[in-house]
Amino acid sequence: MNDPFPKNSGRSAEIRRVVGRLCELWGIKGIEDEIAIEFSPRLTRSLGRTKPIQKVVRLNLELLGDSSSYLEEVLCHELAHIATVHKYGESSLPHGTEWRELIRLAGFEPRVRLYVSPGKPIQANSRVFLHKCPICFAERTAKRRMSQWRCGSCASNGLSGELLIEEIH
Numbered sequence: 001m002n003d004p005f006p007k008n009s010g011r012s013a014e015i016r017r018v019v020g021r022l023c024e025l026w027g028i029k030g031i032e033d034e035i036a037i038e039f040s041p042r043l044t045r046s047l048g049r050t051k052p053i054q055k056v057v058r059l060n061l062e063l064l065g066d067s068s069s070y071l072e073e074v075l076c077h078e079l080a081h082i083a084t085v086h087k088y089g090e091s092s093l094p095h096g097t098e099w100r101e102l103i104r105l106a107g108f109e110p111r112v113r114l115y116v117s118p119g120k121p122i123q124a125n126s127r128v129f130l131h132k133c134p135i136c137f138a139e140r141t142a143k144r145r146m147s148q149w150r151c152g153s154c155a156s157n158g159l160s161g162e163l164l165i166e167e168i169h
Contacts, residue, residue: 014071027087031055040060052081077103111128113128129167130167132163
């Protein structure tokens, strides 16, 4: 794993421990050295981004601050994308069943988004809704109920395409 941390940040060893622990927990031990963790000053509207195939995680610089309690959760969220692709293949859904199970296994509640606003503390989005097709089990998430959404695959096959909506956070 490369060392992108500002000198004397004190977080490098902590992050390496978290990455190693999660890789071992999820049964992907051995790839932790291939994972690049970067902190980007350009990442201002979200806390993290991942390129799972390239095994690159970019994190918001605010997470380096001592006041951030979200570092481990955000790191877990982003690393779970890498683990999902590594274990289940590139066709796995970004926030699908496999991803959610990895998050739960790590001791967190699966949340699709944590938000950051300029000048405000990082805080969790209070509501996320899962829209799931009862026929083919396709899933989508949104910050509100989207009753007009339909499953495109099922609708194109002459079915109603109606989705079940469940608040997941």
